[in-house]
Amino acid sequence: MNKVLYVSFLLLLAGISFAQPKDILVNWECNMEIEILSGRFTPGDTVAARGDFNGWGRYDLVPNPIDPNFYVSETPYTVTNASVGDTIIRGYKFFYTPNSWEGGDNRIYILTQADYDNGEATVSRAFNDGTLETVTNQATQVLFTVDCNGAVSAINNQPFTAINTVHMAGGTPPLQWPDLGWPDAQIDRMIPMFDDGTNGDPTAGDKIFSAIVTFPAYTIFQIQYKYGINYGDAANNQGGNDNENAIGANHVINLFALAWYCRVDNTFGTMGTHTFTTDVNEIPGSTPSAYALEQNFPNPFNPGTTINFSIPAEGTINFSIPAEGFVTLDVYNSIGQKVASLVNETKTAGSYTVGFDASDLTSGIYFYKISSGNFTETKKMILLK
Numbered sequence: 169m170n171k172v173l174y175v176s177f178l179l180l181l182a183g184i185s186f187a188q189p190k191d192i193l194v195n196w197e198c199n200m201e202i203e204i205l206s207g208r209f210t211p212g213d214t215v216a217a218r219g220d221f222n223g224w225g226r227y228d229l230v231p232n233p234i235d236p237n238f239y240v241s242e243t244p245y246t247v248t249n250a251s252v253g254d255t256i257i258r259g260y261k262f263f264y265t266p267n268s269w270e271g272g273d274n275r276i277y278i279l280t281q282a283d284y285d286n287g288e289a290t291v292s293r294a295f296n297d298g299t300l301e302t303v304t305n306q307a308t309q310v311l312f313t314v315d316c317n318g319a320v321s322a323i324n325n326q327p328f329t330a331i332n333t334v335h336m337a338g339g340t341p342p343l344q345w346p347d348l349g350w351p352d353a354q355i356d357r358m359i360p361m362f363d364d365g366t367n368g369d370p371t372a373g374d375k376i377f378s379a380i381v382t383f384p385a386y387t388i389f390q391i392q393y394k395y396g397i398n399y400g401d402a403a404n405n406q407g408g409n410d411n412e413n414a415i416g417a418n419h420v421i422n423l424f425a426l427a428w429y430c431r432v433d434n435t436f437g438t439m440g441t442h443t444f445t446t447d448v449n450e451i452p453g454s455t456p457s458a459y460a461l462e463q464n465f466p467n468p469f470n471p472g473t474t475i476n477f478s479i480p481a482e483g484t485i486n487f488s489i490p491a492e493g494f495v496t497l498d499v500y501n502s503i504g505q506k507v508a509s510l511v512n513e514t515k516t517a518g519s520y521t522v523g524f525d526a527s528d529l530t531s532g533i534y535f536y537k538i539s540s541g542n543f544t545e546t547k548k549m550i551l552l553k
Contacts, residue, residue: 189251193244195290198262201237202298206386208341209264215239219260252284262295270296271339271392296388303386304423311368311431313378314395319436321406322413328397330404334361334377338393350409352400392418413439424472456480456519461538461545468552471527477538481517495540502533526551
């Protein structure tokens, strides 16, 4: 008995009591500042809390008259018979019209001691948990590719007999999720992929579909998305439009503050988090007269930077140096270990730009070195996290 009294005394000192469950009023507050800055959300459109608590219907919020960046509930939602430590909201997301949902997993809210004592809780977050530290600084183009060779429908586990179209959906604008069930009529919410040698697709007819998606400035880093084969084509979609994987099983990429162009290569049905593929892009209209390796920009950087280099046109330089040939561009740490290979292929004459994502590296001094024929050059860059 003494032990029980002693433990009870300690719990009381910690502010925890064996109180009876009681009703709790729940208020909602969504910070829309990042969405407003980005231009994705127009003040006056509808913001809502949606989740298990209301059958995923709309629990509309209104602008706070003191700070219009915040959208709040006019009347509280009541949770009955709640105790400290209970998950009083088991799954929810914020939403705004016409069809913008938060990305990531459904959120929860756990009742605190202070909530219990006040008889009232406030579920308060920024939309998509966005802050100026967790969104991109500028518009970012992402080239998505998905290999559909041998693709199998997740609905009936059978291979697709024909792959006529591929579309992608997601939770980050301009990507959108269709409503539950992926209705045929909502194909306009999907982004079409291409396998005809256009719109970012390098090779026609190889069953590798491509699409270039531009995410605006202030886009949250984590992006979830999914593909659908033969959307709206009941004869060929193998039982439904949402046919890549199970509900909630998505592809995930993570942008970074300075991202401006990235590429990710997917295989249909292989979900999870993907790293970016290094992609080298030619700068159109350039005819360089000499080899060049430019200083990366920005520098210092965190975690992405861009490197430009040039391969000269034939006849503009000493012919002992090839005007076209095999090019390597590698990154080394301060003790000479190679940490990344950015270019390792034959390049024609022209000026090129390549992105370098150092998300997996630690802060420090790095060196990047280009080699082509008899030409080599090395420059220093600083990763500052």
